[in-house]
Structure formats: C-alpha cells, structure tokens
Amino acid sequence: MSRTCEEVEATLQIAKLNLEDLRSTVQCLAFSSTFTNVEYCLMELDDTLCKEIEAGGSLVIRGDKSDHAVLCSQDKTYDLKIADTSNLLLLMPDCKTPDQLPCDQQSFSVSYCEIAGFANHYWELRRCRPKLKKLKKLLLENAYEGPESVQGDGQDTQLYTTEDLLSQIQASHAELMEHLKVLHACQIDGFWRMLDFDYEMKLLNHVSQLMDSESWSFSRVSGKVCLQELGPLEPEQMIQHCLECFGKQFVEEGEVYYALDEDKICRVTAQMLLQNAVKFNLSEFQEVWQQSVPEGMTTRLDQLKGLALVDRSSRPETIFLLKTEDLPEDTQERFNTLFGLREKWAEADIAPYIQDLCGEKQTIGALLTKYARSSVVNGVKLFNSRRPLS
Structure with missing residues (x-):
C-alpha cells in the first residue's frame, strides 16, 4: 500500500515530529512480493577488506567439510563466526542513506522502498593464523628425491599445483607462498615439490665440498661456477634452488654470487x-x-x-x-x-x-x-x- 504525502504528515503529527526538522524526502517501506530470510547473509568487513573489494579484489571461503570455515583475502586469513543481533536487520536494495538524499529540495516528497529480506545475525571476521600444517603433509606424500622422482612412482602419486594447494589449505595466497619458501619447496613442471631431507643435504654437501676445493668464503660463493661444476651431478635447477634456500644472492662485476646464511x-x-x-x-x-x-x-x-x-x-x-x-x-x-x-x-x-x-x-x-x-x-x-x- 502506498502512502500519500498527507498520510505521512498525519503520522508525523502523531509522533510529535516537525516536518521542518526532517529531510524533505520520506522513504516508505513495504515488504517485497519475493520477500525471503534465507537467501542473504550479511558479513561485517573492516576498512581494509572493503577497500580490497572496491578495488576489484575478491574474498574466498576455504575449508573441507570437516574444517571450521575461514575467509581469505590476498594476504590475510580470518575466522568466520556468527554474531547474533537483537535488532532485526532489514535488507533494502533501493534504500538511500541520508547523504544520498537531496538536502536542498524545496517540496516535500515520498519515495518507496521494498524490503527484500531480513537477518537477525551476521558473519563476523576475526584475524587468525593460517592453517598450514596440512601443507607439509601433502607435499611429503611425494617428496622430490632427484630427477628420477619427477613423474612419481605410479598412478596413485599425487602432485599439486598452486590452485590445488589453495583449494585444500586454509590460507591466503600470500601466506601460502611464504610458507612454501619456509618449507624449501620448489616448482617442477608446474607442480610444487618439497625436497626429501636427505636429498637436500646431498645438494648442500656438493656445494660445501666445492667451496672447500675452491677455498671460497661462505659469504662469496659463485653461482656460475656452482652450476658449471655441479651441473653434471645434479639438475641445475636444484643447485640454484639450494643456493637460494641457504643463501642471499648479490651481483658483483656483473656476476651472480651467494652469501650463504651461517x-x-x-x-x-x-x-x-x-x-x-x-x-x-x-x-x-x-x-x-x-x-x-x-x-x-x-x-x-x-x-x-x-x-x-x-x-x-x-x-x-x-x-x-x-x-x-x-x-x-x-x-x-x-x-x-x-x-x-x-x-x-x-x-x-x-x-x-x-x-x-x-x-x-x-x-x-x-x-x-x-x-x-x-x-x-x-x-x-x-x-x-x-x-x-x-
């Protein structure tokens, strides 16, 4: 039912409100014919997440059926918790806030808004630690032991791309990539592989022996010579990966060197x-x-x-x-x-x-x-x- 201006004025008089004290536009509410309370969920976002959404970013809910759901932005992870409210929250797509209404309008007018739904709770976000323990377990299912293990040992062997890991690990993209560095994982043919510990020590031992034979300081290890001398023994990608995991790269006179981390x-x-x-x-x-x-x-x-x-x-x-x-x-x-x-x-x-x-x-x-x-x-x-x- 639509209200006329006269009906609105009569209601204001009963409420003992002066028309002069209010904005000149009155919004009358009515329930939509498709009114529902199950199709919508409300989520409270802080300024950082709002700006990320407004800039075209996305938020992703991650977790298996047995997990407590978390929400991830590009670089942070949040717990999702339901917060009840005693005030009924009405969902009105066409409703305007005071700052969206004209303030210099001379004549009194009435506009109509439909209530599309309601909610008595909303999702509250709380920053939490990413759940990364599962990552190491997945990667150790098929640890990289050398060139012969690239393709795996059989049909049951599981390898993971970045997207595969994001679908199973409750962490943001940035947090996942950072932890892959911590685990010394590397990408081989598009799949993330964690090095078998013994194989990683074998690579490091090759570098140590070369340092000793060349009388190098551990703070100045030649990347070029390492690849030349050790390339016949192990894949060059693995030699370089070892140097990057245990050292910091720097360039001197156009040549790449590594300062190994003591x-x-x-x-x-x-x-x-x-x-x-x-x-x-x-x-x-x-x-x-x-x-x-x-x-x-x-x-x-x-x-x-x-x-x-x-x-x-x-x-x-x-x-x-x-x-x-x-x-x-x-x-x-x-x-x-x-x-x-x-x-x-x-x-x-x-x-x-x-x-x-x-x-x-x-x-x-x-x-x-x-x-x-x-x-x-x-x-x-x-x-x-x-x-x-x-």
Whole structure:
C-alpha cells in the first residue's frame, strides 16, 4: 500500500515530529512480493577488506567439510563466526542513506522502498593464523628425491599445483607462498615439490665440498661456477634452488654470487645429526656439530630455537630434536603437548615453541598468562600447566 504525502504528515503529527526538522524526502517501506530470510547473509568487513573489494579484489571461503570455515583475502586469513543481533536487520536494495538524499529540495516528497529480506545475525571476521600444517603433509606424500622422482612412482602419486594447494589449505595466497619458501619447496613442471631431507643435504654437501676445493668464503660463493661444476651431478635447477634456500644472492662485476646464511646451514646440519638419535650427549653433540659445518662457520645453541631442546637437568646434559612444525596448531593442544614433555618450562625454553601462536598484538607473556601458571624455583621463573593433564 502506498502512502500519500498527507498520510505521512498525519503520522508525523502523531509522533510529535516537525516536518521542518526532517529531510524533505520520506522513504516508505513495504515488504517485497519475493520477500525471503534465507537467501542473504550479511558479513561485517573492516576498512581494509572493503577497500580490497572496491578495488576489484575478491574474498574466498576455504575449508573441507570437516574444517571450521575461514575467509581469505590476498594476504590475510580470518575466522568466520556468527554474531547474533537483537535488532532485526532489514535488507533494502533501493534504500538511500541520508547523504544520498537531496538536502536542498524545496517540496516535500515520498519515495518507496521494498524490503527484500531480513537477518537477525551476521558473519563476523576475526584475524587468525593460517592453517598450514596440512601443507607439509601433502607435499611429503611425494617428496622430490632427484630427477628420477619427477613423474612419481605410479598412478596413485599425487602432485599439486598452486590452485590445488589453495583449494585444500586454509590460507591466503600470500601466506601460502611464504610458507612454501619456509618449507624449501620448489616448482617442477608446474607442480610444487618439497625436497626429501636427505636429498637436500646431498645438494648442500656438493656445494660445501666445492667451496672447500675452491677455498671460497661462505659469504662469496659463485653461482656460475656452482652450476658449471655441479651441473653434471645434479639438475641445475636444484643447485640454484639450494643456493637460494641457504643463501642471499648479490651481483658483483656483473656476476651472480651467494652469501650463504651461517645460521641456516648450522641449523640444518644439527637437524641431520639429531634426526636419528633419541637423545644426544650435549657436549659430544656440540663437538661433532662444529666439525660438520663448512670451515669458517660457528655453531651456537641459539641457532636451534624451535628445532631442538636441551635438557639441563639430566647428567650428563642432553639435547634432542623437537620441531615446532611437528607440534599441534591448536593453542591449547600445543600447550598440553609441551607440558606433557616437560612439567615446568623456563620462558626462554618454551618461547620458541609458542611464538607462532601469538596473534597480531599478542605477546608471549600474555599467552603464558592465559595458558600457564608461573612459580619461582631457586630464583628462576618457571611455567607449568593451568589444567591437569590426562
């Protein structure tokens, strides 16, 4: 039913509102003949996401049937949560906001808007960590062990393109690509492959031996000579990939060189030594470790944060492999696992294993306050579980 101007004025009088105090355009609402409450979902976006959509970008909802859905922009991941509201939200495609109405109109007018639907809840977005643990598992299904493994071993072999991974991993494109770098994955014939650890160490050993024979400093390794000398042994793409994973490229007099990263090489060498041992005598390990790295490099225990854990309470002191990437992604499960391994932790020991759990503005201290209890033993602050462990 359409209202006339006279009916609108009469309604304003009953409401004791003066026409002079209002805008000259009145919008009358009516339910559409195709009114529905199931075809529309509302989502609350922050300014950054709004601008991304307005600039032609897109938002993608990712997750398998068993996953809690997340929404991804080009570089961020958000949890999707339903937020209820006590106010009924009306969906009106043709409704105008005050700033869209004429403000200098002299005559009083009435316009009509149809209500297409309503909602009593909306999707609320909360920034969250990308869920990347599954990525390594997928890539290890067919780890690259050399040229003979390019095509896989049979019909059941699964290889993944970027699009394949985006369809299965709950992460934005930028976060996925960054983690592929962390895993030292590379693209071979359009498919992402993660190098078998032994094969990766074989490549690094080739480079180390060449450095030794040429008497090179690890801070100035010739990319050209590496490809010339090692190309007959391994694919040039793999030699270059190894140099890029463990070094930083620079150009000098028109030639490409690599400055190898001391910490990365010491770290991966330690992983090689520890991966087949349950526990290693600490002093013996440090001696063997130093002898195993290229000449000129110095090993330090702080290079092993998030990779190995030192047990100072045992006699003799020991060290064993404990990788952050092998721990649960869920925060509570991560703490349960850590406190299951060791009842009490010093902050310096536990920090590397929970650093990745911190939100954008969250500190390690805040995380420990929420999930652990603190006590002081012999002047040292230690943390233990807030809840009993089964």
